Amino acid sequence: MDPALLSVRGLRKSFGNRPVLNNVGFDVRAGELVAFLGANGSGKSTTLRCVMGIAQPDAGVVAVDGDDLAKLPWRQLQEARRRTAMIFQKIHLVPRRTALDNVCAGALARIPTGRSLSPLFFPRSIQLEALDCLDRVGLADRAFERVGRLSGGQQQRVAVARALCQRADVVLADEPVSALDPHAADQVMALLHHLAHVEKLAVAAVLHQPDLALRHADRCIGLLHGTMAFDLPSSDVGPVHLDALYAPDRVAAA
Template sequence: MLALSGISVHFGDRQVLHEADVTVAEGELLAVLGANGSGKSTLLRAAAGLVPHTGAVTVSGRERGRLDVALIFQQIHLVRRRSVLDNVCAGALGRLPLRESLVPALFPRAVREEAMACLDRVGLADRAHDRAGSLSGGQQQRVAVARALCQRSRVLLADEPVSALDPAAAEQVLALLAELAHAERLAVLAVLHQPELAARHADRIVGLRDGHVVLDGDPGQPVGSLYSYPVLETTS
């Protein structure tokens, strides 16, 4: 579903990614692990088209388009004073006419119904008309997931989506992403700091060290090489 081929990123004279090759299949949750500064968030941003890079990013075999991927960030970026439903409707902005996209009250009924279905999918339909700021951190992140679903993208990119959450909420959000990948046949790439969460919820892990892919395989394998030496390890 998502293929990154030979992705290199430079920030000035510093190269932070070195010809990285990463794929995410339909129906798969891929966890990207690595120490701070390893290049994992840069990899995600390259996949989203947010940083200049060399190499190719394709979705379903064609060059990535503007609406092909949906983003979920550590900083959740909800409009806290607006309703939960309005925040999820915002996922549809990219496909709405300009006039309807400027005023939340003008969101079409079909978009609101779709947003309600997305909220139901993440278990928060009963909070649709509450202010987003009244929800817990874990609930807000689930709203962000619903907003991404409302974008109708087949690829979800999650950049440290649980690092600001308590352990119980982190488990819930990772389990939700895994369940969506499997049930909705989405390709989900999640940058994580927690190897134990990856081992419990991911279908596959990719490890980065100093901008190099050094590990690709089963989530149950040891990840010490991410923090010691750049030797590529794979599992069949």
């Protein structure tokens, strides 16, 4: 069995007096795609934000490749953070720059500040690496096209290529397909599956589409009001599990 590149134990988070996460724990192994499912407000995105350090958890341990991030010296923490990349629902790209420029930005932590002030100064080696990353997501032929002219699905693939150029071992995706049409969504999920199974990355994605999760993910983690409802192989997740997550939402809406 491949090692756990990401391990989370006892994660807790509250906003004011409102608890959002309560004792959340899981592993994501190299070569595995894990999907987080749950209704709005269940804590899915907050979990990923706590893992990335965007939100500070109140308690718990987040470890990357066995290293507890809370115990690492600053430089080692920065390296561990570099090994973890996040892809957001809102695609944070620079529309006026080319796909290649945007992917090169994934390597900013590895080049001197003076050479990162403009994409024109990116070392040739970084540009070649970024071009390879675009090829890995099927967009090498669009490398010199402005991102703003690409479709939503293509832009999300550029964001994935940027994470690859970051040389991340762990890729977290927060609702990466929520703004895409069904065909583009399926393509992006197939790409994430490829990154896990072929490139042996540890990939975790927050999804609002259980059908995509069951089709592409190896495991599904269900969150209900900030607690772990289940952590199962996708093949074992059935209607009873999904109803437990989403039925309260339907009752509330009624």
